[in-house]
Amino acid sequence: MVLWYRSEHNYDFNFATVSLAYFIRYPNPFASHVLSDDTIERFVDAEGKLHSTRIIYKQGKLPRFVRPFLKKVGGTWILEKSIINPQTCEMQTWTSNLDHRRILQVHESAHYKSKSLNAPSTSVRYDVSFSSNFGSWGIKDRIESWSYTRFGENLNKSKKGMFFVMSSLKEHGWNKL
Amino acid sequence: MSASFAPQCTEKKKSYDNCFNEWYNEKFLKGVATVNECEDTWREYEECVQSALAEKGIKKMLDQAEKEAPFKKNGVLTGSEEVSFTKDSKN
Numbered sequence: 083m084v085l086w087y088r089s090e091h092n093y094d095f096n097f098a099t100v101s102l103a104y105f106i107r108y109p110n111p112f113a114s115h116v117l118s119d120d121t122i123e124r125f126v127d128a129e130g131k132l133h134s135t136r137i138i139y140k141q142g143k144l145p146r147f148v149r150p151f152l153k154k155v156g157g158t159w160i161l162e163k164s165i166i167n168p169q170t171c172e173m174q175t176w177t178s179n180l181d182h183r184r185i186l187q188v189h190e191s192a193h194y195k196s197k198s199l200n201a202p203s204t205s206v207r208y209d210v211s212f213s214s215n216f217g218s219w220g221i222k223d224r225i226e227s228w229s230y231t232r233f234g235e236n237l238n239k240s241k242k243g244m245f246f247v248m249s250s251l252k253e254h255g256w257n258k259l
Numbered sequence: 260m261s262a263s264f265a266p267q268c269t270e271k272k273k274s275y276d277n278c279f280n281e282w283y284n285e286k287f288l289k290g291v292a293t294v295n296e297c298e299d300t301w302r303e304y305e306e307c308v309q310s311a312l313a314e315k316g317i318k319k320m321l322d323q324a325e326k327e328a329p330f331k332k333n334g335v336l337t338g339s340e341e342v343s344f345t346k347d348s349k350n
Contacts, residue, residue: 098288106280108261118264120272120308124279124301132287137321139264159317161324168288180320199288256284
C-alpha cells in the first residue's frame with residue numbers, strides 16, 4: 083500500500099523571494115534537525131531553466147519500533163531536485179530519502195507557481211507518497227501510517243521555516259543573511 | 260548559511276553559495292544572464308564535495324536512488340501532476 087498526502091498553500095511573497103528562500107531555507111529555527119546541505123549538480127538547460135541537485139543530511143527520525151532492525155540509527159540523507167523556470171515563474175521540486183529505503187520511501191514533490199516575478203503571492207501544491215517494503219504487512223502498514231501522521235506536523239514546521247527565511251529576505255535582502 | 264556535510268568543504272561551499280545567490284537574484288531571475296558566472300568557486304567546491312562523497316560511500320546510494328527515481332520521465336523531471344509513483348516491486 084502507498085499512502086498519499088496532498089496539501090496546498092499560498093505564500094504572501096513574490097516568486098523571487100520564494101524561490102531563493104527554497105535554496106537558503108537551512109538553517110532556520112524550525113529545522114534544527116537539518117545538519118547540512120550540499121549542491122552536487124547545477125546547470126541551465128537550453129530552455130533557460132535552472133536544474134539543481136542537492137543532498138541534505140538530517141538527524142534520523144524513524145519510528146522506535148523499527149529501530150531494532152537497523153544496524154545503526156544515525157541520520158538520513160535526502161536527495162533534492164529542483165527545476166526553476168524564470169519565464170513562467172514556476173518551480174518544481176522533488177525530494178526522497180536516500181537511505182533506509184527498504185524500510186520507508188518518502189517521495190515529496192512540490193509545484194510552486196506565481197503570476198509574474200513581482201506578483202505578491204506564490205502558490206504551492208505538495209504531493210507526498212509513503213511506501214514501505216518492510217517485513218510483514220502489519221509492520222509496513224504501521225510504518226506508513228506513522229509517517230503519514232507525522233508528515234502533517236513536519237510540513238507545518240517546514241512552512242514555518244520557509245516563512246521565517248522569506249521574511250528575513252524581504253526585510254534584509256539576500257546579501258545580509 | 261548551512262554547513263557542508265564535509266567540514267573541510269564548508270568554506271568553499273560558502274564562497275560558492277554567496278556567488279550563486281547573487282547570480283540567481285541579480286541576473287538569472289532578471290533574465291540578464293543564463294550563463295553561470297560562478298564557475299571558479301563551483302569547481303573548488305565540487306571537487307571537495309565529490310571526493311568526500313566517494314570517501315563516505317554516499318555515491319553508491321545516490322546512484323541507486325537515481326536509478327529507481329520515479330521523478331524522471333525520459334530523463335526529464337516531470338511535473339507533480341504527471342508523476343506516477345511506482346512502488347518498488349523487488350522484495
